[in-house]
Amino acid sequence: MxxxxxxxxxxxxxxxxxxxxxxxxxxxxxxxxxxxxxxxxxxxxxxxxxxxxxxxxxxxxxxxxxxxxxxxxxxxxxxxxxxxxxxxxxxxxxxxxxxxxxxxxxxxxxxxxxxxxxxxxxxxxxxxxxxxxxxxxxxxxxxxxxxxxxxxxxxxxxxxxxxxxxxxxxxxxxxxxxxxxxxxxxxxxxxxxxxxxxxxxxxxxxxxxxxxxxxxxxxxxxxxxxxxxxxxxxxxxxxxxxxxxxxxxxxxxxxxxxxxxxxxxxxxxxxxxxxxxxxxxxxxxxxxxxxxxxxxxxxxxxxxxxxxxxxxxxxxxxxxxxxxxxxxxxxxxxxxxxNSEVEDYGSAEPLHGDIVFDHVTFCYEEGKPVLSDVSFTVKEGTTLGILGGTGSGKSTIAYLLDGLYPLTSGSISIGGRDIATLSPATIRSAVGFVLQEGFLYSRTVGENIKIAAPEASDEDMKRAAHLACVDEHIESFPEGYKTEVGERGVTLSGGQKQRVSIARTLMRRTPVLVFDDSLSAVDSETDFRIRARLNENLKDVTKLIISHRVTTLMQSENIIVLEEGRIMEQGTHEELMQRGGIYRTIYDMQMALPDELKEELRDETHRS
Ligand SMILES: Nc1ncnc2c1ncn2[C@@H]1O[C@H](COP(=O)(O)OP(=O)(O)O)[C@@H](O)[C@H]1O
Ligand SMILES: [Mg+2]
Missing domain, CATH: 1.20.1560.10 (ABC transporter type 1, transmembrane domain)
Known part of the structure; x- marks a missing residue:
């Protein structure tokens, strides 16, 4: 708008x-x-x-x-x-x-x-x-x-x-x-x-x-x-x-x-x-x-x-x-x-979490499609895994869902409503987005978590930190949630930053959550714990998990495999494994890792 x-x-x-x-x-x-x-x-x-x-x-x-x-x-x-x-x-x-x-x-x-x-x-x-x-x-x-x-x-x-x-x-x-x-x-x-x-x-x-x-x-x-x-x-x-x-x-x-x-x-x-x-x-x-x-x-x-x-x-x-x-x-x-036109945020309307991508094609620059004819459906409360190499268009899917760019052709709907007709405020309040590089402000950890919901209670903040498996870390800091981040305080590791970003996004309680490679810097163990907590506590929330790590995605109800902006394969882990295509190849490759890592991944497969 x-x-x-x-x-x-x-x-x-x-x-x-x-x-x-x-x-x-x-x-x-x-x-x-x-x-x-x-x-x-x-x-x-x-x-x-x-x-x-x-x-x-x-x-x-x-x-x-x-x-x-x-x-x-x-x-x-x-x-x-x-x-x-x-x-x-x-x-x-x-x-x-x-x-x-x-x-x-x-x-x-x-x-x-x-x-x-x-x-x-x-x-x-x-x-x-x-x-x-x-x-x-x-x-x-x-x-x-x-x-x-x-x-x-x-x-x-x-x-x-x-x-x-x-x-x-x-x-x-x-x-x-x-x-x-x-x-x-x-x-x-x-x-x-x-x-x-x-x-x-x-x-x-x-x-x-x-x-x-x-x-x-x-x-x-x-x-x-x-x-x-x-x-x-x-x-x-x-x-x-x-x-x-x-x-x-x-x-x-x-x-x-x-x-x-x-x-x-x-x-x-x-x-x-x-x-x-x-x-x-x-x-x-x-x-x-x-x-x-x-x-x-x-x-x-x-x-x-x-x-x-x-x-x-x-x-x-x-x-x-x-x-x-x-x-x-x-x-x-x-x-x-x-004189450049600003986005009119409008007011937010509640949406439910069904997502449909219908023949979506998108170019950043004219004539160079980054996504071609991408179609998929995610039912409310289910998880979609998006697997693909760098530059395959994974983040672009997330940006388009968040309404950041207009489509070249096709349509996207959230809760049955075409996002082209929705105000940015409605889309942003429906989609919670965790970026790969969690950007933290030079404020306290607590303030960073509460940024999108400054009125929220400390209980809410702690619950979000718990779901993101970062609560124990934060509590171990000298001043807990009041610890300054950045130059004046603690330096967080990439994985801690990612988890604080996740907690921040969870504060908004959106019906849709997108994790854009946002578990990449945490170890497989924590990755698993976070996903388990999210699945348990956010049953109604639709989740899109973008990753290049098969183990992060494999329990998703549906998985799409993206290559150069096209969906090459689509299905559950079992279906894709049976098919013996790209997904299988990637899985086998990632499993052929050093022994101790392999152990870790196998443990995880058993647990699921
Ligand atoms: N702002 C942009 N302008 C032009 N091209 C872009 C822009 N952002 C990404 N691209 C291109 O789009 C393609 C897909 O990028 P992206 O969706 O970020 O891939 P992924 O997240 O899978 O690594 C890449 O070839 C990238 O160079
Ligand atoms: Mg990306």
């Missing part, structure tokens, strides 16, 4: 993420605005001081109010320190607003980051298994980190800065034109040139940045694979190869960044040159105008101050414009995740 969740456009998604932090961003922008206004006020004050307080030009009407507060320009001439105090005070207030702006912006940014993570993580959890198979973990993690950062930088850095820069440029340009039209014209010629130059430059640099992201993705995939597969790496002594592989990629990644940095350094140098030239023209012409009397010294100082305020924003504007497309790419990659 799929739901048609609303699809996000890039802008729509950005708005969704920014919800809740917009107020903070607005406040931060307001602080920014006040700060900018204060910043342009200081040069005005200095220009006025040079011309009217130190010099003897007439006070223009704009300053009359200001002068009147101090009781006339003569008071200021005698107490010039007053102006210094005002400049310091203005700078202090500017700093205050700068602090407000930074704090609010960072705060808003964190609020937004939290919202993005809170949206992404649950969404990833609800994506179908197939989606996770198609996307490698390193790439997904990179999207959840670098791309998320790129988006938050865009909002808290670029958008807010863009706003400030545009205001700064507009304000300083206006004031420059008011101060001197001729000099302002010089600055106005350079402005579009510098902005265009930086926009074009960074647009060209963008693919290089993208390559950095990709190289980073490859690097984190290598690292992540090595951590999850650390045992394989050690067991095969592949440390050196893996280290070399990592170092090679690390060098690639670094090289890519160095290339990008070299080019950006080139940019900053050339654009500094351009703005330096602009300043040169302004100083040369400004001095000429001063000498011929058409510009006052104070106005030249004001003008140069504004030009300095203008240069930074001019350089940054182009970069921001082209960086926006980088954020666009990040948004695209995140919206691809957000």
């Amino acid at each position: 799929k739901n048609s969740a609303p699809r996000f456009t890039k802008a729509g998604m950005l708005a969704y993420f920014a919800k809740g932090s917009l107020g903070l961003f607005a406040l931060s922008i307001l602080c920014n605005l006040v700060m900018t206004l204060l910043l342009v006020l200081i040069p005005q004050l200095i220009g006025f001081t040079v011309d009217c307080v130190i010099g003897s030009e007439e006070v223009s009407s704009a300053y009359e109010v200001f002068v009147r507060i101090f009781g006339g320009v003569d008071v200021l001439k005698e107490n010039i320190w007053l102006i210094a105090v005002i400049v310091v005070a203005l700078s202090l207030v500017t700093a205050l607003f700068r602090y407000g702006n930074n704090f609010l912006n960072l705060h808003a940014n964190q609020v937004m980051l939290k919202r993005i993570r809170d949206t992404l993580f649950p969404h990833l959890q609800r994506l179908p298994l197939k989606w996770h198979h198609l996307h490698n973990t390193g790439d997904v993690i990179q999207r959840c980190t670098s791309d998320v950062d790129a988006i938050s930088n865009f909002v808290s850095g670029q958008l807010v800065t863009l706003f400030r820069i545009v205001i700064m440029i507009a304000l300083s340009m206006t004031l420059m034109f008011l101060t001197d039209v001729r000099l302002a014209a010089i600055a106005a010629v350079f402005l579009p040139a510098v902005v265009a130059y930086s926009a074009v430059f960074f647009a060209k640099l963008l693919p290089e940045y993208r390559k950095c992201d990709e190289e980073e993705g490859v690097l984190s995939t290598i690292a992540q694979e090595n951590f999850t597969g650390v045992r394989v790496v050690r067991a095969f002594g592949r440390e050196k190869e893996e280290r070399d592989k990592f170092e090679k990629q690390n060098a690639h990644y670094t090289g890519q960044w160095v290339r990008v940095m070299r080019q950006s350094a080139l940019f900053w140098t050339t654009s500094d040159l351009l703005t330096g030239l602009q300043l040169l023209f302004i100083i040369v012409f400004g001095t000429i105008f001063c000498v011929n009397g058409s510009l006052s010294a104070g106005d030249l100082i004001v003008f140069i101050s504004y030009n300095t305020l203008l240069v930074g924003p001019m350089n940054t504007l182009g970069r921001i414009i082209s960086n926006m497309s980088r954020a666009g790419i990040a948004l695209g990659r995140i919206s691809e995740i957000m």
Whole structure:
């Protein structure tokens, strides 16, 4: 069952993420605005001081109010320190607003980051298994980190800065034109040139940045694979190869960044040159105008101050414009995740345990069937054994029964209902699945068992552990069921892990149980004890036991033998033995084991 969740456009998604932090961003922008206004006020004050307080030009009407507060320009001439105090005070207030702006912006940014993570993580959890198979973990993690950062930088850095820069440029340009039209014209010629130059430059640099992201993705995939597969790496002594592989990629990644940095350094140098030239023209012409009397010294100082305020924003504007497309790419990659359809769990309905596979054919990749025309029936309360070599499709049968993949053709029903019509919640509550590699969380043994049924009582937990023949082991741990598993506590053997996984699945009391090679790591003796306890205590439960070990399966009411996704033989142990086909061959081969093992297997046959 799929739901048609609303699809996000890039802008729509950005708005969704920014919800809740917009107020903070607005406040931060307001602080920014006040700060900018204060910043342009200081040069005005200095220009006025040079011309009217130190010099003897007439006070223009704009300053009359200001002068009147101090009781006339003569008071200021005698107490010039007053102006210094005002400049310091203005700078202090500017700093205050700068602090407000930074704090609010960072705060808003964190609020937004939290919202993005809170949206992404649950969404990833609800994506179908197939989606996770198609996307490698390193790439997904990179999207959840670098791309998320790129988006938050865009909002808290670029958008807010863009706003400030545009205001700064507009304000300083206006004031420059008011101060001197001729000099302002010089600055106005350079402005579009510098902005265009930086926009074009960074647009060209963008693919290089993208390559950095990709190289980073490859690097984190290598690292992540090595951590999850650390045992394989050690067991095969592949440390050196893996280290070399990592170092090679690390060098690639670094090289890519160095290339990008070299080019950006080139940019900053050339654009500094351009703005330096602009300043040169302004100083040369400004001095000429001063000498011929058409510009006052104070106005030249004001003008140069504004030009300095203008240069930074001019350089940054182009970069921001082209960086926006980088954020666009990040948004695209995140919206691809957000727009992937999630599984709608729906609500669970009770089912009984009859299972029918009817001419099931299935391909992971088109044209390569992993299961071909598989048909079998398992009556409620009986056991089906599935025997087959590695890659024969045993696990795939279990995945399909659990509704993890849609069928290519044919149908599967549980309790007479076609699973294609059932909600995932219904299927999951009907099928208890024990995987071969029991994954345990770094929590206590008890918590691991109770994971699927946190409300269950301790009696239930102990009963499940008893059925899985792991209760005695657990009780022998220093803190029993409260013993931590993994790094901080005990290390369980493969067989103990498998049995804890079995206990965990039993907690859910499902009408169907699937054991996918989940007894492979326990010895035959314990394997037998577990099966005996399950048969005795879970009479109504339908069981599918997948194994490559004949002794694990041979008491099943029905056994299928799988080879390359096809059912080669089907029947009870006796029927299959009489038939003398593959099953018989496998049985004979497994019996031709070292003597002590043979003894063990024979004992078991007698007991059954
Ligand atoms: N996620 C997958 N994508 C593509 N092929 C897969 C996937 N999982 C398993 N296969 C292929 O399907 C075949 C059957 O796999 P599986 O059911 O795991 O076999 P078994 O459990 O009997 O060892 C194998 O050839 C395997 O390579
Ligand atoms: Mg398997």
